[in-house]
Amino acid sequence: MATWLRRFTAARPPVRSVKAPPPGAEPARRASRERNLFEAAAAHVAASVEGDEQALEAASARVTPEALMFGISELARRAVVVLAQERGVPPRAVARSLLGLPEG
Helix, strand or coil: CHHHHHHHHHCCCCCCCCCCCCCCHHHHHHHHHHHHHHHHHHHHHHHHHHCCHHHHHHHHHHCCHHHHHHHHHHHHHHHHHHHHHHHCCCHHHHHHHHCCCCCC
């Protein structure tokens, strides 16, 4: 096993260097990535609520699982904040209420 692993890692191509983006390009790329991440999270959550398996799979394939989980967490955080402001209650109360937990 160790011999195979050594052969495999020795046969890997060298890592290519990454070129620096042209000036002014990075904020646009980052905004585009974030938009795609949050669009995928919104689509995933909406498809989950609607029970649309095809849309759920399509949304999941748009970004990495880690990025999708971050987007879903951010969506949940923002939703709790907005609901708390609308209801005039602390975010903790809204979060517990949405999950059906007793006030604590």
